Amino acid sequence: MKKIVLFVILLLAKTLHSQSANQDLLIDQNEKDYLRNFVFPLHSYEPEIGFKEDSLVFNRFFSNVKIIGLGEASHGSSEIFKIKDKLTRYILQRNHVGIFSIEASMPNSFLLNEYIINGNKTGKEYLMNIKSWIYQTDEILSMIEWMKQTNDKNTQKIRFTGFDNTTxxxxxxxxxxxxxxxxxxxxxxxxxxxxxxxxxxxxxxxxxxxxxxxxxxxxxxxxxxxxxxxxxxxxxxxxxxxxxxxxxxxxxNSYLDRNRYMAENILWLKNKYPESVFVLWAHNEHIKKTGEETGKFLKEKLKDDYINCGTLFYEGFHSVVDLKDENVKPINLEKNSKNSLEELLNSFDIPIFILDLKNIKKENNKLAQKLLTKINYRTVGAAVHKKDFKSGNISEDFDYIIFIKKSTASKLLSKY
Structure with a gap:
């Protein structure tokens, strides 16, 4: 009799432990199986590795883009810059070039346009004139050298522009x-x-x-x-x-005004080059379609012609400004909050993939409720933050997300 009672107690304890463990899971197996239908693995974040294979994935979502915002969870991740470079190359090549525009001073960025079209100095010299450490990196230099090489071979030219107004x-x-x-x-x-x-x-x-x-x-x-x-x-x-x-x-210029101004500057460029495809680079917060952000203003004016793709990472390092001494340095990413989007996406055990939020939102299935309601996700900028995570409805903010498991700090160019 004692053995039976002991067996029942052990079985009950195991059941309660299993239920508790399941409650701790971000998504159950049915939810995960459903969401896998919207997960599309990529071969590599490196622009020149697996380009053909990843282009087949890009074709599903970006083959007919007119103006796309490519976001970044941090301004200092090497892998984020590289995957955005890869997607940018895909879009510009597919459309026989176009307009590339970044969250940087419009007149200073125009100097880079001079380089990729007519430049007779080095790309690094032009890049250092942009006066922003965020873009003074090996990753960005590699991209603009590709743009110059592409322009040298073609009569139609890629144009490099900026849309910010901070100086x-x-x-x-x-x-x-x-x-x-x-x-x-x-x-x-x-x-x-x-x-x-x-x-x-x-x-x-x-x-x-x-x-x-x-x-x-x-x-x-x-x-x-x-x-x-x-x-x-x-x-x-x-x-x-x-x-x-x-x-x-x-x-x-205030934060709110700045977002509206950046949208107005983008629309001015769009009016100037009406037949061109546009690739915009900025922080995730600026390109998203909610709040009083640049992406929201673009969505209001351009409707479905504007799409966006945010980027997220799970662990590793990124470059930030330490406000104590104003130096740029690599720091470890803050640990993900327990119920964060990053933890959910990492549970698929795929190192890099595109998440199709657009169709998740369209189907509105109860198995995707974790992505259709508010969830914590990482958003950091150029400096150290007290808190890396915020709550938002990710399916309202973005059409697509590129998830990267491991980040390393962007590699800053030497000033000499």
Whole structure:
């Protein structure tokens, strides 16, 4: 009798332990089996390894893109840059080139366009002019060298652009070049340059002085704008006016404004090159379709012509700025939260794959509820954060996700 009682107790304990373990699982076997239908393994994140094989996967989702946002969970992951490079090469080759645009200063990025089309210096020299460590890496240098080689072989050209507005210097330089070209006086530009320099140095709490300089700068901008009638070349004129727009954006820039401005700059480029396919690179947060983000503004204007693909990673290292000393250094990724999207995706035991959120959302099956409601996922930027994870509805944020199991830190170019 004692043996029977002991057996029942052990069986009950085992059953309770099994139930507890199952409750701890992010998804059960039925959910996993269903979601596997939307998981598409990739051969490699390396741009030149398995390109043909991975292109067959890309064909399922990106063969007819018109404008695509490619996101990144961190600005400092080598593998994220590489897989985005690979997908970018696929899209540009399939469409016989197009427009590549990044979350960086529009005028400074234009210098890289000069390199991949006409450059006679080194790619590194041009890349260092972009004034952002995020893109001053071996991974990005490899991509722009591929773009230059592709342009050298073809009459149709890839164009390299930026859509951000975080500095005024590049636009001031370009305006000076255009005013000199058309022999237009630069007096107002010199005054504006001093205004912007003073504005840039002001502490955030100097609101009255900021408003005074903003008002005076707008007066100068309007005076300079009047000279556009003296610019005969239409391309020069359009860039002249756009640089004035960028300076206006610089004067009135908050996080919300910045996202709207970036969308407006992208739409300006889209209007300028209406027949071109567009590949946009930015942080996951900027390209997503929810919140007051760039992707949301693009979705409102472009409807289904805009699609996006975020990237996530599970473990390893990435490069970030340490705000204590302003140095860029590799750090270990924060451990994933127990119920995070990263843990769920890692459970498929596939090192790199595309998750088709678009069709998961379309089918709206109860077996996919974990991906159709809010879930924690990693979002870090260029600096060390106190908290790497946030909660969001991933199927509302993105059309597709590329998941990478292991990340290494991006490899920064030497300044010498």
């Amino acid at each position: 005024y210097i590049g636009s001031m330089v370009q305006l000076k070049i255009l005013l000199d070209k058309y022999k237009i006086p630069i007096d107002d530009l010199l005054v504006l340059s001093q205004n912007l320099s003073d504005f840039n140095k002001l502490p955030k709490n100097q609101l009255l002085e900021k408003k005074r300089i903003q008002s005076e700068s707008l007066t100068r901008l309007n005076k300079i704008k009047a000279f556009s009638s003296s610019i005969s070349d239409e391309d020069d004129k359009s860039w002249f006016l756009q640089h004035l727009t960028l300076l206006n954006q610089y004067l009135y």
